[in-house]
Amino acid sequence: MGNWKMNGSLLTIKTLCEALNGIADTSAHVDMAVCVPSPYLFYARTNLKGVCLGAQNVSHHDDGAYTGEISTSMLKDFDCQYVLAGHSERRALYAETNVEVALKAKKITDAGMTAVVCIGESLDQRLSGELEKILFEQIRVLFSYLSLKALANIVIAYEPVWAIGTGLAATANQIQDVHAFIRQTITKFNENLAKNVRIVYGGSLKPSNAAEILALDDVDGGLIGGASLSGKDFGEIINQAKRKTCLR
Ligand code: PGA
Numbered sequence: 001m002g003n004w005k006m007n008g009s010l011l012t013i014k015t016l017c018e019a020l021n022g023i024a025d026t027s028a029h030v031d032m033a034v035c036v037p038s039p040y041l042f043y044a045r046t047n048l049k050g051v052c053l054g055a056q057n058v059s060h061h062d063d064g065a066y067t068g069e070i071s072t073s074m075l076k077d078f079d080c081q082y083v084l085a086g087h088s089e090r091r092a093l094y095a096e097t098n099v100e101v102a103l104k105a106k107k108i109t110d111a112g113m114t115a116v117v118c119i120g121e122s123l124d125q126r127l128s129g130e131l132e133k134i135l136f137e138q139i140r141v142l143f144s145y146l147s148l149k150a151l152a153n154i155v156i157a158y159e160p161v162w163a164i165g166t167g168l169a170a171t172a173n174q175i176q177d178v179h180a181f182i183r184q185t186i187t188k189f190n191e192n193l194a195k196n197v198r199i200v201y202g203g204s205l206k207p208s209n210a211a212e213i214l215a216l217d218d219v220d221g222g223l224i225g226g227a228s229l230s231g232k233d234f235g236e237i238i239n240q241a242k243r244k245t246c247l248r
Contacts, residue, residue: 001031001116001223002228003225004056017043019232020234021048022231023235025242034053035082035084057083058108072107072108084157085116087118088120089164101142102141115155117155119159120135121135121160139156143190151193152196157200158200159201160203172212175219176217182218200223201223204226205222207227207240210240215244
């Protein structure tokens with residue numbers, strides 16, 4: 001899944017959509033999606049073929065006096081299938097809390113879309129040994145606000161904050177360890193869900209490390225920021241994902 005963040009113009013997004021249409025392969029077992037900036041949702045919906053549409057954020061309110069916000073029903077109008085909830089940039093820059101993220105995830109799944117819930121630790125938290133505590137809490141709050149039916153429609157994106165946009169991805173061992181920890185944690189709440197939930201990795205995923213990362217046992221895909229702004233790089237990452245034969 002690509003995340004274009006607040007990048008691009010109508011012109012560059014036109015070029016990117018054309019590149020993505022060239023990469024899309026509906027016969028492959030890989031779900032390909034891109035989270036576009038909301039002003040371009042209409043353009044992307046009209047022009048993307050065989051690529052699912054995602055949004056980067058949504059309000060947890062239905063509608064009303066919330067200037068600047070976007071509702072799930074608006075996203076549904078544009079056939080969005082995925083919505084990010086709790087990207088670390090939103091947690092850090094807009095003070096989104098675990099509870100708000102859970103409320104958003106609930107709203108997204110209630111609307112019949114898939115919530116891609118981002119979780120992850122800062123470098124300080126990792127260095128001070130708080131990694132597991134932070135991730136456990138991010139997961140626990142989801143389980144206290146969402147029903148099992150809703151939780152069946154979430155994807156977890158593990159994104160160590162220190163790896164996002166820095167060019168320094170986590171190592172394969174670090175990623176596999178954390179993904180396994182996330183799956184074990186979910187097992188404590190619901191075993192069946194833990195088996196089926198997709199856990200994707202994000203943080204400086206790029207063509208040079210995609211093969212190694214995407215092949216890891218507990219990695220079910222990627223959330224790709226910078227590299228998704230290049231059709232060529234994104235295409236190479238998608239090709240690596242297609243090589244993974246083990247379907248969960
Ligand atoms: P990055 O971003 O690939 O540029 O590190 C990932 C993300 O923020 O989702």
